[in-house]
Amino acid sequence: MAKLKALGNTQFHFPDLLKESSRLHGHLCPGQVLGVRMSIVGLAEIGICDPKGDDRKRIIVFVEMDRCATDAVQSVTGCSLGHRTMKFMDYGKMAVTFVHLKTGKAVRVIAREDSRQKAKEYFPEIENKYEAQLEAYKIMSEEDLFDIMEVHVKINPQDMPGRPLRRIQCESCGEYVQDMREVYREGKVFCRPCTAAGYYEPVGHAIS
Numbered sequence: 001m002a003k004l005k006a007l008g009n010t011q012f013h014f015p016d017l018l019k020e021s022s023r024l025h026g027h028l029c030p031g032q033v034l035g036v037r038m039s040i041v042g043l044a045e046i047g048i049c050d051p052k053g054d055d056r057k058r059i060i061v062f063v064e065m066d067r068c069a070t071d072a073v074q075s076v077t078g079c080s081l082g083h084r085t086m087k088f089m090d091y092g093k094m095a096v097t098f099v100h101l102k103t104g105k106a107v108r109v110i111a112r113e114d115s116r117q118k119a120k121e122y123f124p125e126i127e128n129k130y131e132a133q134l135e136a137y138k139i140m141s142e143e144d145l146f147d148i149m150e151v152h153v154k155i156n157p158q159d160m161p162g163r164p165l166r167r168i169q170c171e172s173c174g175e176y177v178q179d180m181r182e183v184y185r186e187g188k189v190f191c192r193p194c195t196a197a198g199y200y201e202p203v204g205h206a207i208s
């Protein structure tokens with residue numbers, strides 16, 4: 001794993017970003033602190049200064065967890081599922097990859113497991129471990145908080161922001177599938193849940 005040294009992050013104002021992410025998320029928590037700091041370091045590493053302005057169309061993030069920090073990443077980067085600029089990889093890991101679409105530069109930022117223990121050592125007088133983490137994560141060095149690796153990410157045209165490349169009707173349920181998520185089997189075309197177990201099971205008849 002190549003370890004990179006984070007650049008100076010002077011273009012990002014941590015307290016303001018934390019305030020905004022806590023507002024959007026609904027509360028201040030260790031995940032907000034971590035997510036904001038992950039985003040600052042990740043964006044800086046790929047050379048993004050103005051994620052919600054000039055660089056708006058130049059970033060995609062891959063989040064590997066659906067936890068508090070995910071909202072912080074959305075808040076700082078401006079990337080979201082709805083804009084197709086945030087991809088959710090259900091790995092259950094506290095890690096986020098930041099991709100610069102124009103240069104192809106990408107870094108994966110992983111929260112270090114030992115940062116939890118270190119946080120306690122920073123504030124031994126705080127009994128509640130979440131409170132200790134919250135305060136410690138604000139001041140711990142990037143090296144103590146994160147591992148950073150340079151990565152290559154291939155993003156397919158059907159996963160890019162913009163209009164859907166196509167819409168196709170499932171031959172089993174009749175529902176439409178866009179963005180090339182259809183499945184071809186024995187000369188027929190299906191949606192994913194019709195070829196394997198989906199997350200839902202229909203109960204009785206359609207309501208309308």
Ligand SMILES: [Zn+2]
Binds near residue numbers: 030031
């Ligand atoms: Zn939270």
Ligand SMILES: [Zn+2]
Binds near residue numbers: 170
């Ligand atoms: Zn179907």
